[in-house]
Amino acid sequence: xxxxxxxxxxxxxxxxxxxxxxxxxxxxxxxxxxxxxxxxxxxxxxxxxxxxxxxxxxxxxxxxxxxxxxxxxxxxxxxxxxxxxxxxxxxxxxxxxxxxxxxxxxxxxxxxxxxxxxxxxxxxxxxxxxxxxxxxxxxxxxxxxxxxxxxxxxxxxxxxxxxxxxxxxxxxxxxxxxxxxxxxxxxxxxxxxxxxxxxxxxxxxxxxxxxxxxxxxxxxxxxxxxx
Numbered sequence: 001x002x003x004x005x006x007x008x009x010x011x012x013x014x015x016x017x018x019x020x021x022x023x024x025x026x027x028x029x030x031x032x033x034x035x036x037x038x039x040x041x042x043x044x045x046x047x048x049x050x051x052x053x054x055x056x057x058x059x060x061x062x063x064x065x066x067x068x069x070x071x072x073x074x075x076x077x078x079x080x081x082x083x084x085x086x087x088x089x090x091x092x093x094x095x096x097x098x099x100x101x102x103x104x105x106x107x108x109x110x111x112x113x114x115x116x117x118x119x120x121x122x123x124x125x126x127x128x129x130x131x132x133x134x135x136x137x138x139x140x141x142x143x144x145x146x147x148x149x150x151x152x153x154x155x156x157x158x159x160x161x162x163x164x165x166x167x168x169x170x171x172x173x174x175x176x177x178x179x180x181x182x183x184x185x186x187x188x189x190x191x192x193x194x195x196x197x198x199x200x201x202x203x204x205x206x207x208x209x210x211x212x213x214x215x216x217x218x219x220x221x222x223x224x225x226x227x
Contacts, residue, residue, distance in 0.1 A: 002039070005062045009070040010135030015080070016066050018115045019087065023065075028058040040065020042190045068190055070135045078131040084112045087190055099128040 006016035023041040024030035036043050038061035047055050052064040069087060076082040076094070081103075086094035089108040096104055100116070101124060103109040113127070121127045 001058060002062050002066065005059075005066045008139070009066050010133070010139035011066055011070050011073065012132045014119060015115075015132060016069060018118045019065070019069060019084070020062070021118070022111060022115050028061065029056060036190065037061070040068075040190060042068075046190045065190060067140065070140045073132060074134050074137075074140060078134045080116060080130040080132060081112055081128060084115055088112070099124055 002016050002020045003013035006013040020026055020039055023036075024039050026039065028039050030039070030041065031037055032041060034043065037047070037055040039058050040061050042050070042052060042055050042061060042064055044055075046052075046068065047064060050064040050068060052060055054060050055064075069083065072083040072086050072094075073080075076086070081097050081100060082094045085097035085103055085108055088111045089103075089105055093103060093105055093108055096102060097108075097112070100109055100112050103112060116127045116130055119130070121130045
């Protein structure tokens with residue numbers, strides 16, 4: 001799904017896949033502590049700016065995340081260090097990102113190093129000069145595929161809620177029932193494109209079950225399949 005979407009937007013499929021892997025581990029119901037949602041970890045305000053109606057739908061989320069990645073590649077003339085730094089942490093961080101080691105935020109340095117390393121760039125010099133072809137304006141403005149893709153829907157399960165209420169507008173209007181799924185690690189996601197925002201619907205307050213056990217920054221319920 002991510003690779004096909006990447007081709008449509010003129011993005012290297014290996015790059016788009018590496019970003020999805022780093023962001024969510026390919027979990028369409030991933031939710032970070034910073035409220036980044038879904039496959040490509042899109043925050044609510046960025047979702048609104050990209051016209052993302054349902055961040056929990058894998059196809060829609062991939063469309064939004066890959067389109068944002070394409071826009072950032074164009075903005076930075078194919079420079080991957082800057083494009084990835086902005087995807088993760090925003091334009092102010094990207095402005096300082098001439099090399100991975102120059103990135104001022106440790107989490108973002110690790111994020112950029114991990115993605116570029118998975119693409120075969122091993123040294124600081126190789127990473128600093130890493131670039132990809134710049135998508136055309138027509139490719140970046142490609143229209144998303146309409147409607148959800150039924151075969152891509154996750155199994156009906158609910159997520160463990162975050163410690164604070166998520167931006168209500170982008171919570172699933174009718175969240176499926178079932179045992180909770182793990183919450184993704186607290187990555188920045190596509191947090192840099194825009195800040196958080198208010199919502200239109202306020203969900204009932206739910207507290208995290210006391211039986212949740214923590215593995216690093218990821219929360220699991222007993223019997224949920226955590227290794």
